[in-house]
Amino acid sequence: MKILCILLPHFALACELQRRPGLEGRPAVVFTPGPGTGRVLDFSPELHSLEPGMPLEQAIALHGEAETISADSPHYREIFEQILDSLQRVSPLVEGAGAGTAYMSTLGLELLYPETDRLAGAVRAAVPAGFEVKLGLAAGKFPAYLAACHSRPGECRSTGSHPGTFLENIPCAELPVSARSRAKLAAFGIKTLGQAAAVPPAAMEAQFGPEGSLICRLAAGIDETPLLPRPPREIITRSLELESATALAGVLLTGFERLLLAIFSLLAPKNMGLSRADIWTRALSGECREKSIFFKSPAMEAGTALKRISQLMETWPQPGPVELLGIRATGLGRPGARQKSLLPEVRSADHLLGEISQLELKLGGPQLFKFKEVEPWSRIPERRHVLTPLSR
Amino acid sequence: MVPHTGKAPCTDTVKPVNQPEPVAVNEGPGPVPLTLNRQPVEAIRDRWRIDDEWWRPDPVSRLYFAVALAGGRCLVIYKDLLTSRWYRQPY
Numbered sequence: 001m002k003i004l005c006i007l008l009p010h011f012a013l014a015c016e017l018q019r020r021p022g023l024e025g026r027p028a029v030v031f032t033p034g035p036g037t038g039r040v041l042d043f044s045p046e047l048h049s050l051e052p053g054m055p056l057e058q059a060i061a062l063h064g065e066a067e068t069i070s071a072d073s074p075h076y077r078e079i080f081e082q083i084l085d086s087l088q089r090v091s092p093l094v095e096g097a098g099a100g101t102a103y104m105s106t107l108g109l110e111l112l113y114p115e116t117d118r119l120a121g122a123v124r125a126a127v128p129a130g131f132e133v134k135l136g137l138a139a140g141k142f143p144a145y146l147a148a149c150h151s152r153p154g155e156c157r158s159t160g161s162h163p164g165t166f167l168e169n170i171p172c173a174e175l176p177v178s179a180r181s182r183a184k185l186a187a188f189g190i191k192t193l194g195q196a197a198a199v200p201p202a203a204m205e206a207q208f209g210p211e212g213s214l215i216c217r218l219a220a221g222i223d224e225t226p227l228l229p230r231p232p233r234e235i236i237t238r239s240l241e242l243e244s245a246t247a248l249a250g251v252l253l254t255g256f257e258r259l260l261l262a263i264f265s266l267l268a269p270k271n272m273g274l275s276r277a278d279i280w281t282r283a284l285s286g287e288c289r290e291k292s293i294f295f296k297s298p299a300m301e302a303g304t305a306l307k308r309i310s311q312l313m314e315t316w317p318q319p320g321p322v323e324l325l326g327i328r329a330t331g332l333g334r335p336g337a338r339q340k341s342l343l344p345e346v347r348s349a350d351h352l353l354g355e356i357s358q359l360e361l362k363l364g365g366p367q368l369f370k371f372k373e374v375e376p377w378s379r380i381p382e383r384r385h386v387l388t389p390l391s392r
Numbered sequence: 393m394v395p396h397t398g399k400a401p402c403t404d405t406v407k408p409v410n411q412p413e414p415v416a417v418n419e420g421p422g423p424v425p426l427t428l429n430r431q432p433v434e435a436i437r438d439r440w441r442i443d444d445e446w447w448r449p450d451p452v453s454r455l456y457f458a459v460a461l462a463g464g465r466c467l468v469i470y471k472d473l474l475t476s477r478w479y480r481q482p483y
Binding site: 365379389 | 405412483
């Protein structure tokens with residue numbers, strides 16, 4: 001079985017170019033905001049001196065003419081998920097390895113695509129226009145990734161039957177090992193993967209510990225990391241044609257409620273909820289409106305989802321009487337789990353004392369007392385016990 | 393969340409229990425209680441005396457009675473032998 005690496009270089013920038021066609025041909029830097037001015041996430045290919053992760057200040061100092069764009073990671077993630085959905089139509093065994101990198105198992109695909117070029121064509125067709133695609137085919141993820149990195153856009157490069165030969169001139173800086181090990185390799189004068197593969201594994205392990213054997217295997221083009229296929233995204237779509245077109249919010253909400261009940265009747269047996277839904281309406285004039293709603297934790301009941309739609313409808317004017325409405329459940333999820341306390345009794349006692357203390361502070365004095373023995377041996381009854389505040 | 397005032401816990405927040413309550417008693421010779429809050433005492437079930445803390449400025453000297461009232465209700469009362477006042481007290 002071979003693995004096909006699908007690399008979408010400058011993915012974040014390509015996503016931004018889709019949204020802002022005006023950026024085409026102009027140098028741009030996409031940065032992730034953070035402490036200080038942020039870090040470079042992606043940049044135009046012509047800005048050779050930049051590197052991902054570099055401070056934005058440094059990037060601006062080098063290329064002051066470049067336009068800076070704050071990264072919209074959820075948008076990039078969503079676009080990438082859509083691309084993975086498309087790729088899963090070519091092969092169900094697809095793993096997303098960060099935005100812009102995916103791995104596909106070719107298991108069984110040789111019957112559908114006897115030639116590599118036909119498979120590469122199918123993959124390229126699955127990726128929307130506007131994204132550059134580089135493909136690499138090898139027996140493992142790492143050699144496939146390197147093959148993709150060193151292929152030309154649109155090309156599918158294979159490591160062949162001897163991946164070691166393909167990798168021998170690739171610099172050791174490409175190895176997915178710690179920076180310390182990379183620096184140590186450079187200090188030993190081992191600059192290419194071919195040189196690293198020539199070192200006996202025992203000698204490598206003696207110098208680099210467990211990473212030594214990893215370096216040896218990767219340099220020889222052996223990567224046994226399994227492919228972890230992503231579960232296919234399930235999308236449920238329901239629509240409702242109204243008997244007579246209406247602009248009344250109440251009627252539209254009733255329609256959405258019916259659709260939600262239909263969707264939740266499918267989700268309930270699986271103990272799944274709704275984490276994202278796209279709702280749309282089509283007016284009598286033919287104009288369509290669409291909105292997406294997201295749930296922080298999946299909505300497990302139709303009522304919860306309907307409440308959100310009801311809030312949305314207040315600020316979502318319709319162009320006219322609506323004749324068709326629909327919901328597309330694009331994100332399904334399971335209810336969130338809660339970690340149980342290791343010391344539940346201690347925790348609950350602490351929590352109770354905290355609440356009692358708050359009550360005392362609010363009401364200005366102790367409110368709850370406990371019975372305490374003072375002189376249980378005393379012959380005088382009022383000396384035997386007292387009531388002390390519970391929080392003391 | 394209410395911020396803590398930082399004040400130290402007060403000793404006056406400790407509450408006594410079983411404090412004696414004054415009652416009106418008609419007493420006979422002995423002394424023995426005849427009525428308690430105008431209710432006749434049916435029977436005296438027990439009686440005992442406590443003399444304690446005689447070394448303190450306020451010594452204790454009480455004569456206790458376990459009495460049954462007309463309705464069948466049972467109570468513990470005592471006479472403070474130093475002030476000659478009657479009190480009711482859960483024992």
